Amino acid sequence: MAAERDRGTSPPTISEVASEAGVGRASAARTLGNYGYVSPELRERVLAAAEKLGYRANALARSVSTGVSHTLGVVVADIGNPFFAGIVRGISDTSRAAGFDTIVISTHESLDEERGAVGVLIDKRVDGMIVASAAVDLEDTAHLKDAADHGIPVVLLDRTLPHVPFDTVVIDNRESARKAVDLLIQAGHHRVGFVWGPPVGAPVATRRELQAAASRYLWTDGERLRGYLDALDDAGIPFDGSLVMTAAKTEEGATESVTRMLELENPPTAIFSTENDAMTGTLRAMRALGLSYPEDVSLIGFDDSSWASVMDPPLTMIEQPMLQMGALATDRLLGRIRGERADPATHTLEARLIARSSVTSPRVRVT
Amino acid sequence: MAAERDRGTSPPTISEVASEAGVGRASAARTLGNYGYVSPELRERVLAAAEKLGYRANALARSVSTGVSHTLGVVVADIGNPFFAGIVRGISDTSRAAGFDTIVISTHESLDEERGAVGVLIDKRVDGMIVASAAVDLEDTAHLKDAADHGIPVVLLDRTLPHVPFDTVVIDNRESARKAVDLLIQAGHHRVGFVWGPPVGAPVATRRELQAAASRYLWTDGERLRGYLDALDDAGIPFDGSLVMTAAKTEEGATESVTRMLELENPPTAIFSTENDAMTGTLRAMRALGLSYPEDVSLIGFDDSSWASVMDPPLTMIEQPMLQMGALATDRLLGRIRGERADPATHTLEARLIARSSVTSPRVRVT
DNA sequence: CTGTTAGCGCTTTCAA
DNA sequence: TTGAAAGCGCTAACAG
Secondary structure, three states: OOOOOOOOOOOOOHHHHHHHHOOOHHHHHHHHHOOOOOOHHHHHHHHHHHHHHOOOOOHHHHHHHHOOOOEEEEEEOOOOOHHHHHHHHHHHHHHHHOOOEEEEEEOOOOHHHHHHHHHHHHHOOOOEEEEOOOOOOHHHHHHHHHHHHOOOOEEEEOOOOOOOOOEEEEEOHHHHHHHHHHHHHHOOOOOEEEEOOOOOOOOOOOHHHHHHHHOOOOHHHHHHHHHHHHHHHHHOOOOOHHHEOOOOOOHHHHHHHHHHHHOOOOOOOEEEEOOHHHHHHHHHHHHHHOOOOOOOOEEEEEOOOHHHHHOOOOOEEEEOOHHHHHHHHHHHHHHHHOOOOOOOOEEEEOOEEEOOOOOOOOOOOOO | OOOOOOOOOOOOOHHHHHHHHOOOHHHHHHHHHOOOOOOHHHHHHHHHHHHHHOOOOOHHHHHHHHOOOOEEEEEEOOOOOHHHHHHHHHHHHHHHHOOOEEEEEEOOOOHHHHHHHHHHHHHOOOOEEEEOOOOOOHHHHHHHHHHHHOOOOEEEEOOOOOOOOOEEEEEOHHHHHHHHHHHHHHOOOOOEEEEOOOOOOOOOOOHHHHHHHHOOOOHHHHHHHHHHHHHHHHHOOOOOHHHEOOOOOOHHHHHHHHHHHHOOOOOOOEEEEOOHHHHHHHHHHHHHHOOOOOOOOEEEEEOOOHHHHHOOOOOEEEEOOHHHHHHHHHHHHHHHHOOOOOOOOEEEEOOEEEOOOOOOOOOOOOO
């Protein structure tokens, strides 16, 4: 039963339209649902009746019948984060154009919340879902497999997962980071700080230890770290654990870490920050120490924004194609929903390094 | 009929669980839906069967029966805009905690898209909706009334609408703007530019003309403009149309307008920008002209961010309580959904002026 | 407590 | 072409 909704005020159903028009339910349904054959004459009467009653199809009931909801699920860590907001904007625009709406859920980077979110999306019978998963290895992906088992296509966004049969859209984190750090090295820097590493707490001593730690955390962060190491290797620069941030991934954590680095006997002459908050944290630390860029330390950051370009001097940044990522992920998902059968593929978009004025040669050290 | 979904792969239904458990459909439904009485023994068997089959309730079917979807609709201009992203984050968090998911739709500030969005949400039988409407007067609100007529509570967010029976959550735009401009005036400024007025194209000559124009555009912008005029009035400073931006509301528009103002014979000594992009556009214009703040021109902007505080010098900004706005709007909506009957009210949250270092006394003019 | 049965609003088969 | 009737998966009266 329809609970205790006002029988009088409740929206008109297709049956009511049918009797108002003096035709059978099926004919009303056919014209209102745009399928099957209806004579122009009946059609007209049904339309008039619908108009008169203010009829609106109940999409839920329709979905129960057809098994199609025209709704997509989107699971991200934090919709308030400009990066994800940009992605969601891309998803939203392209899915809406294709006639799909999106249920967006923020998981606060918690795997448990993510499981709940995916569960709810399955229950609500979304036609597909896009997820930026907090999972790091295969054992954490049962919920995604669950969705797939229910016949719901999944595409992974921003983060890959090993050995998992889903289309995936990411950027070339490792290569972007490598290019950025390489730019710094080419400018003459040998000591470059890395802000936003695996949040293990204490600084890490060996490179092996660091890589092990990285593999237990977010894929993107790990990749950027690998890119950093790649650049160091290419240039034959030895790894120094004291130049890698391992504090909590917050702006404050970044500020503290950078402060510590900058107070080292042999401080970094350049810093690469891998996140928006890592950059603002870095700037805050420098400010407090009375240091300027690029004179005292050269800077490159991730996630370009209008602000980065109006800083004085403007910051050299890596720009992620957020809208494109969202659009491509949606595109792939819609393809699967339409029944495309190709093997799952990983699409890697290129992030662009926007050279501005926060990089220069290191000052000759006065010892 | 369930279209051509694989009968074999299709998710198990409550009937299948029932027969697997060897009980009646109703008992299975009761335990799986957590209602009515079921003996522990049957309950156990049902649960086991459900587990075994990997049963998940079909929320759509449930909604058709109960008339409740546990889904909220959110309609904003642009989910990619950090302001709306913050609001949506607030909505998402508090609604999820109450067991509701959210369908988010971006309308690109188009009334037509908004109408479509509201229509879809009605069709999908959301239990309520929160909308930051692009409507400016009563005639544009038929779609909202439509939702209400369908028994769907609506709460307005960020923008009020006159003579409309909806709960509304906004900030005190006018008063915040007044305070900001007053701060500038108290510092000694008599010529303060206003960036982001009604986009009428050409500069406006009279104050009356300006106000008329403002009333045809976005409510928030109009209010901020009124606050600006209030502050001028309080200080007895005459209105000067050449100090009000009327170009397109983009960063480029702001840059051009500010450039024009700054090249005036008698340029502004302070600028109040009412949007994030208005501020970055302003900074860009100043940079191009070789002007610095606060020496050459004092600055106050709307929508604080991490970046504003790491600028050198840090910018004085007005901070909108985005999360709170979203949370409060959701709270009001959930109240209505629960059946609260109080008269619709407008809740005005306070925006905070964060004084930093972009305001100083005007330089004595060397004529 | 449990099962039978009707019903939610829509789609879709099937015979007329 | 059209209408009757069955079906989607679930809830909820109702009898027992």
